[in-house]
Amino acid sequence: MQIQFLAAASGSFGLIALAVNEDALPGDLEPALAQGASRARFTGKAGQVFEGFVERGGAVVRAALVGLGKPGAADRAEAAEKAGAALSARYLTAGEPTLAIDLTGSDLTAEEAAGLLLAARLRGWRYDIYHTKFTDEQKTSLETITAIGAPEGTEEAWTIASAVAEGVEFTRTLVTEPANIIYPESFVARAKARYEGTGLVVRVLDEEEMGILGMGALLGVAQGSVKPGRMLAIEWKGGDEATAPTAFVGKGVTFDTGGISIKGAAGMEDMKWDMGGAGAVAGAMLVLALRGAKANVIGVCGLVENMPDANAQRPGDVVTSMSGQTIEVINTDAEGRLVLCDALTWVQKEYKPATIVDLATLTGAIIAALADEYAGIFSNNDDLAAKLTAAGQTVGEKLWRFPMGSTYDKLIDSPIADMKNVGGRYGGSITAAQFIKRFVENDTPWAHLDIAGVVWADKPGATFDKGATGYGVRLLDQYVRDVLEA
Ligand code: BES
Ligand code: MN
Ligand code: ZN
Numbered sequence: 001m002q003i004q005f006l007a008a009a010s011g012s013f014g015l016i017a018l019a020v021n022e023d024a025l026p027g028d029l030e031p032a033l034a035q036g037a038s039r040a041r042f043t044g045k046a047g048q049v050f051e052g053f054v055e056r057g058g059a060v061v062r063a064a065l066v067g068l069g070k071p072g073a074a075d076r077a078e079a080a081e082k083a084g085a086a087l088s089a090r091y092l093t094a095g096e097p098t099l100a101i102d103l104t105g106s107d108l109t110a111e112e113a114a115g116l117l118l119a120a121r122l123r124g125w126r127y128d129i130y131h132t133k134f135t136d137e138q139k140t141s142l143e144t145i146t147a148i149g150a151p152e153g154t155e156e157a158w159t160i161a162s163a164v165a166e167g168v169e170f171t172r173t174l175v176t177e178p179a180n181i182i183y184p185e186s187f188v189a190r191a192k193a194r195y196e197g198t199g200l201v202v203r204v205l206d207e208e209e210m211g212i213l214g215m216g217a218l219l220g221v222a223q224g225s226v227k228p229g230r231m232l233a234i235e236w237k238g239g240d241e242a243t244a245p246t247a248f249v250g251k252g253v254t255f256d257t258g259g260i261s262i263k264g265a266a267g268m269e270d271m272k273w274d275m276g277g278a279g280a281v282a283g284a285m286l287v288l289a290l291r292g293a294k295a296n297v298i299g300v301c302g303l304v305e306n307m308p309d310a311n312a313q314r315p316g317d318v319v320t321s322m323s324g325q326t327i328e329v330i331n332t333d334a335e336g337r338l339v340l341c342d343a344l345t346w347v348q349k350e351y352k353p354a355t356i357v358d359l360a361t362l363t364g365a366i367i368a369a370l371a372d373e374y375a376g377i378f379s380n381n382d383d384l385a386a387k388l389t390a391a392g393q394t395v396g397e398k399l400w401r402f403p404m405g406s407t408y409d410k411l412i413d414s415p416i417a418d419m420k421n422v423g424g425r426y427g428g429s430i431t432a433a434q435f436i437k438r439f440v441e442n443d444t445p446w447a448h449l450d451i452a453g454v455v456w457a458d459k460p461g462a463t464f465d466k467g468a469t470g471y472g473v474r475l476l477d478q479y480v481r482d483v484l485e486a
Pocket of ligand 1: 256274363423428
């Protein structure tokens with residue numbers, strides 16, 4: 001979807017939407033809109049849409065009103081996003097290729113106006129490439145959104161917001177693609193292709209190199225698949241050379257059958273999005289590059305497919321991680337932590353990050369606790385946890401903090417190895433986090449985001465349709481802005 005700007009209304013649009021404040025319809029509205037809106041109980045609440053038709057210059061024009069809520073409201077930025085998203089949700093397949101949004105009378109800031117357009121674009125994203133039989137009504141018709149009379153500075157704000165849109169869309173594409181299309185090698189290939197010309201530097205480790213480095217935990221998961229695993233590092237050096245980088249680490253299980261501890265058939269297709277953490281990292285790195293972030297960030301994606309073939313690891317196997325710590329693999333379906341632990345050790349040895357944030361669709365237990373409303377955050381550092389939570393709040397990707405501690409940690413002690421890969425019956429998201437924490441060196445500030453409940457949506461949300469949400473991209477980008485670029 002293209003976003004364009006016009007200083008004042010000119011030319012003809014199939015559809016024109018006027019952004020209005022709550023309980024404040026402009027006095028010069030055509031009666032068809034003014035009276036129509038009031039009879040339809042349209043008051044201008046955030047995201048409310050009224051659609052009508054008016055005659056202008058002898059032609060019938062499809063006209064809409066969209067609500068921005070109350071001016072000066074604390075949630076004004078969110079309200080602007082709701083308005084943009086509501087318009088594209090409503091008009092994506094409505095038969096009009098162009099939509100004009102008239103912001104002339106609105107008192108939005110440039111950032112809020114750019115947020116409105118960002119939300120319109122994100123809500124209008126679809127991945128239809130495998131549909132060969134869509135009827136015309138099913139196809140996306142909306143191609144261009146033109147902002148009319150946007151506040152000064154909106155175009156500059158949009159150059160940044162559009163970088164965010166590119167990143168979210170890249171992540172959603174990776175997450176949406178099925179596992180016969182996106183597997184470790186093709187994930188790397190997609191990333192390389194997308195990063196061409198952005199300034200991002202990509203490094204890839206194959207299984208032989210990971211073997212030499214001693215990544216027995218990650219390779220133990222990968223060994224049950226004919227698709228070889230990969231470690232992908234994405235480097236963005238936009239900050240001072242002397243500043244230690246921040247590391248974003250993602251779980252990239254391109255398909256999770258559970259391995260020998262195989263999952264049930266019902267819903268197993270969802271496990272194509274078990275690479276959502278790696279997807280978020282890949283998309284966030286794209287945002288940082290496209291908007292030229294003044295920060296040093298390393299993205300790492302641990303990429304494997306968890307399959308149960310003849311060479312798959314068995315429950316009870318003991319593997320040695322790159323850190324030297326040994327792990328008894330009680331359940332081959334608790335594979336994400338086995339991938340993350342070696343990715344974590346590697347990024348610490350290789351890049352000496354000042355801060356580490358990992359993202360993973362790690363546990364079903366986090367969905368039991370939080371549903372799709374919040375992702376879980378676990379951290380050894382209150383300040384980092386607070387900053388990530390605040391960044392998430394700003395962009396509508398919410399985090400809820402969970403406790404950690406030595407009594408939880410003991411639950412993963414093993415009689416035969418340094419630890420086992422599952423805890424007891426309860427607190428599954430916490431014991432998973434305790435496992436990862438054992439691989440954080442020197443108390444480096446670290447946070448783990450369990451995003452299993454928020455990567456994929458069963459119903460449309462604020463800025464996404466059903467399907468891949470792109471969760472994490474905006475959050476990480478906002479964290480970089482708030483903390484690393486402040
Ligand atoms: N990828 C799953 C977690 C998951 C479940 C994500 C449902 C999204 C939706 C993970 O690898 C897994 O299988 N976790 C197990 C851990 C258990 C064996 C300790 C789980 O949560 O059941
Ligand atoms: Mn699993
Ligand atoms: Zn998994």
